[in-house]
Amino acid sequence: xxxxxxxxxxxxxxxxxxxxxxxxxxxxxxxxxxxxxxxxxxxxxxxxxxxxxxxxxxxxxxxxxxxxxxxxxxxxxxxxxxxxxxxx
Numbered sequence: 001x002x003x004x005x006x007x008x009x010x011x012x013x014x015x016x017x018x019x020x021x022x023x024x025x026x027x028x029x030x031x032x033x034x035x036x037x038x039x040x041x042x043x044x045x046x047x048x049x050x051x052x053x054x055x056x057x058x059x060x061x062x063x064x065x066x067x068x069x070x071x072x073x074x075x076x077x078x079x080x081x082x083x084x085x086x087x088x
Contacts, residue, residue, distance in 0.1 A: 040075060040076070
């Protein structure tokens with residue numbers, strides 16, 4: 001997917017991908033995710049996020065309000081909503 005295999009490994013991987021639709025789908029999904037992350041532009045971290053993340057490692061602070069969610073059309077907001085729906 002990322003061109004890091006040695007030539008012999010790439011030949012074997014290409015042969016496998018030619019026969020395995022599940023692996024082809026997974027490679028395509030990984031490539032799509034990689035493109036989306038590369039094309040997403042700079043990430044702007046809210047001022048209090050670093051401190052909130054640090055506190056999570058220490059058991060968190062129940063007094064902190066939930067992190068704000070970016071506008072709904074934003075890729076990151078969709079990712080955050082999806083993660084929250086999964087309980088992460």
